[in-house]
Every structure is written in C-alpha cells, then in structure tokens.
Amino acid sequence: MSNMPGKKRIGLISRIIWLLNVILAVALLAAYLSSYVDPGTSTIFAFLGLGYLFLMVTNLLFMLYWLIRGRKKLLLSLLVLLIGYQPFVHHLQILPGREVPSEGTTKLLSFNVQNMAHSNLGVEETEIRSDIYNFIGSQQADISCIQEFADRSNDFKGVFKEMRTLTHYDYCYYNNYRPQNKNRIYALVILSQFPAINTNTLALPGEQHQFGLYADMVLQGDTVRVYNLHLASIRLRHEDYQFVEDISKGQTEKGEFRRGSSNILRKLHSAYKIRSRQTAVVERSLSDCPYPVIICGDFNDTPLSYCYHRISDGLNDAFVKAGHGLGNTFSGKLPPIRIDFILYSGDFNAYEFKVHRIDLSDHYPVSVFLSNN
Incomplete structure (x- = not known):
C-alpha cells in the first residue's frame, strides 16, 4: 500500500506525457496542411508549418520514449512522422549528390x-562588398541571381558595370525593387555569361514594388527562362532578433515577452498575406511561360509553406535532387531554416547542390550544376 502514491504519480506523469504527445502529433499533422492552405485565407496553418522542425523532433522523442517503455502508443507519432516523410527530405538529405x-x-x-x-558583423561596408564580389567571381557560375543588392550611388550604369567587371561576367540584368527610386540602388540582379533575348519583372497588380526579375536566354542550345525571386520579407529588426536571442537565454520578462512575441507574430501575419498574393503572380507567369524554367531566389518561407508548394509544383528542387546534409540557408539569429531555393523544370538533371556556409550575409549562398536531359 505504501507504494501506491508513487505508482499514482508515475501514472499521472504518463497520462500527461500522452496528452502532450497527442496535442503535438495533431499539431504536426496540421503543420503539414500549411502547404495546401492559402495564408491569404488563414495564417494559422502557416504558423504551425514554421514550427515543423520543432514538432517533428518532439514527435520523434515521444516515439522513442514509448518505444523504451514498450508501449504501443509509439504508433501515433510513428504514423504521423511517416505521413510527413516528404517534408522531411526537403530539410535533410542523407545520400551524397x-x-x-x-x-x-x-x-x-x-x-x-x-x-x-x-549588419551582424560590424565590418566596414567596403570590405564586405569586396568579399562578396570575390566570392561570386570565385564560384565561376554561368548565372548568378542576386537578391538585395544595394548601393548608395545613383550611378546605375557605373555601379553595375563595376559589378560585372569584378565578378567576371559578360552580362548584367537588374531592376530596382522600386523603379521610381532613382536616387539609390536596391535591386534584383542576374549576372550571366549568356545574352538575354528578353527580360521582364514581376510585381503585384497596382503596386510598384517589384519582387521578381526574369531573363530568357539560350542554355545548351535551348531557350530557358531564369527567374530571380525575392518574396516578401518578415522585416525583422534588430530588436526582434534580440528578443529571440533573449528567449533562448531565458532572459525575457512577462511584459517583454508579450510585446516581443506580438510584434513578431504581426509581422509574420502580414508577410504571409503578401507572399500569398505574390505566389499567384508567379504562378500566372509560369503558366504563361513557353520555355523550360529555372527559379532562383529567397522565398522567405520554408519548404513546407504554401508559396513553396505552389511555385515548385511540377518543378524539381535542386537540394532534394542533388543536395547532401542539412539544407538550412538562413544564417541569422533564428532557428535553422531553409528559405533560399533553386528549382528547375524536368528538362534538366541536377548535380552537386551546395550550401556555401560563409559569413558574408544573413543568408548562405546556394549553387548547383544543371545539364540537359
């Protein structure tokens, strides 16, 4: 009889763990739906999708716990994890390319x-600029798609001529995110060793902000459309990153937590809505395109997201086909996430996808080799 209180405690703890297991298993199932539910309709699933890695790991731990306990309850998390096999391979590739x-x-x-x-380094801009140019030039890529290129100068022709020269490219195609701004360069850029036979931009209807640039060029004897996309950013500021860092260290007070989390959730909600509309524009452009396509860019969203699912529909993901290891591309003060992609039509084969883990930006560059089938 003296052992009953202990047994009851163990039973209570086991029931609490099972309840948490059920809740987080359902949450992981709901996270899978973030690929299919338009955040323009509801952002709840998008938020859950952002927590995919956490939910996946916790369900794996629950499964191991019940396995050690010899309980059939492990089947719940096992089944949910098996359902999510496809999202998993978009984050981690085990086999070499x-x-x-x-x-x-x-x-x-x-x-x-x-x-x-x-900005995370506190190094003079001129030094970073030189290092970035040197890196791009050293890669000897046939085509480089650059997002968030900036220069305080208004000498567009001079700046891009210098960029092309220092990175060893024959051609440079660019467009300011806001073309009406003639006083400062803030642009999407496509550097290429091939001439473009046509270029154009993508923007939301009725808005001047341009989030996409594409160029049609002949590669390996075929005309191909190369897209450079930069979908809506969350626009996190220094105080937001500091808040995330403080949470990880357990240094936030109740009032600060409420304000900080509310601010970040508001920014996420807004960005999801904008990316939903941008995705529709990209889909229309892809459906109208008469050529095979290659899409490079910063989606500011994960492989489980609605925008990735819609844009990549019918295309191959270079990381999935030719990558190895973890695919995370954001190097800033957030959990490891993969938000930079290279997608391509079935007309190509991919080789040696690489995430270049260099500290020149809050994003890691990505590269891949493509050949015609």
Whole structure:
C-alpha cells in the first residue's frame, strides 16, 4: 500500500506525457496542411508549418520514449512522422549528390547579399562588398541571381558595370525593387555569361514594388527562362532578433515577452498575406511561360509553406535532387531554416547542390550544376 502514491504519480506523469504527445502529433499533422492552405485565407496553418522542425523532433522523442517503455502508443507519432516523410527530405538529405559531369553543365548561384553590408558583423561596408564580389567571381557560375543588392550611388550604369567587371561576367540584368527610386540602388540582379533575348519583372497588380526579375536566354542550345525571386520579407529588426536571442537565454520578462512575441507574430501575419498574393503572380507567369524554367531566389518561407508548394509544383528542387546534409540557408539569429531555393523544370538533371556556409550575409549562398536531359 505504501507504494501506491508513487505508482499514482508515475501514472499521472504518463497520462500527461500522452496528452502532450497527442496535442503535438495533431499539431504536426496540421503543420503539414500549411502547404495546401492559402495564408491569404488563414495564417494559422502557416504558423504551425514554421514550427515543423520543432514538432517533428518532439514527435520523434515521444516515439522513442514509448518505444523504451514498450508501449504501443509509439504508433501515433510513428504514423504521423511517416505521413510527413516528404517534408522531411526537403530539410535533410542523407545520400551524397551525384558527381558533376566533365562537360555539358551550367552552374547557377543564388545569393541574398543583405544590402552588401552584413549588419551582424560590424565590418566596414567596403570590405564586405569586396568579399562578396570575390566570392561570386570565385564560384565561376554561368548565372548568378542576386537578391538585395544595394548601393548608395545613383550611378546605375557605373555601379553595375563595376559589378560585372569584378565578378567576371559578360552580362548584367537588374531592376530596382522600386523603379521610381532613382536616387539609390536596391535591386534584383542576374549576372550571366549568356545574352538575354528578353527580360521582364514581376510585381503585384497596382503596386510598384517589384519582387521578381526574369531573363530568357539560350542554355545548351535551348531557350530557358531564369527567374530571380525575392518574396516578401518578415522585416525583422534588430530588436526582434534580440528578443529571440533573449528567449533562448531565458532572459525575457512577462511584459517583454508579450510585446516581443506580438510584434513578431504581426509581422509574420502580414508577410504571409503578401507572399500569398505574390505566389499567384508567379504562378500566372509560369503558366504563361513557353520555355523550360529555372527559379532562383529567397522565398522567405520554408519548404513546407504554401508559396513553396505552389511555385515548385511540377518543378524539381535542386537540394532534394542533388543536395547532401542539412539544407538550412538562413544564417541569422533564428532557428535553422531553409528559405533560399533553386528549382528547375524536368528538362534538366541536377548535380552537386551546395550550401556555401560563409559569413558574408544573413543568408548562405546556394549553387548547383544543371545539364540537359
């Protein structure tokens, strides 16, 4: 009889763990739906999708716990994890990528350069600019898609001529995010060794902010449309990153937590809504495109997101096909997430997708080799 209180405590703890298991298993199932529910309608599933890695790991731990306990309850998390096998391979690739053929390939690079002034480092902008140019030039990619290129100058022709020269490219195509701003350069850029036969931009109807640039060019004998996309940012500021860092260290008070979390949730909600509309514009452009496509860019969203699911529909993901290891591309003060992508039509094969873990921006550059089928 003296052991009954202890047994009751163990039973109570077991029931609490099971309840948490059920809640987090349902949450993971709901997170899977973030690929299919338009955040323009509801952002609840989008928020859950953002927590996919946490939910996946906790369900894995629950499964191991029940396995050790010898309970059939492990089947709940096991089933939910098996349902989510496809999202998992978009975050981690175990098998090594294929070896690059000696000829007949086109190398692509995508890089968000964070205004050419890595604010997290406190290094002079000129030094960062030089390092970024040196990195891009050293990669010898046939096409480089650059997001968030910035320069205080209004000498557009001179700045981009210098960029093309220092990175060793024959052609440079660019467009300011806000074309009406002639006093400062803040642009999407496509650097290429091939001439474009046509270029154009993508913007939301009735708005001047342009979030996409594409160029039609001949690659390996075929005309291909190369997109450079930069979907709506969450626009987190220094105080937001500091708040996230303080949480990880357990240094936030109740009032600060409420204000900080509310501010970030509001920004996420707004960005999800904008990206939903931008996704529709990209889909229309893709459906009207008569050529095979390659999409490079910063989606500011994860592989489980609605925008990724819609834009990548019918396309291949270079990381999934030719990557190895973790695919996270954001290097800032957030949990590891993959938000930079290279997608391509089935007309190509991919080799040696690489995340370049260099500290020049809050994004890691990504690259891949493509060849015609």
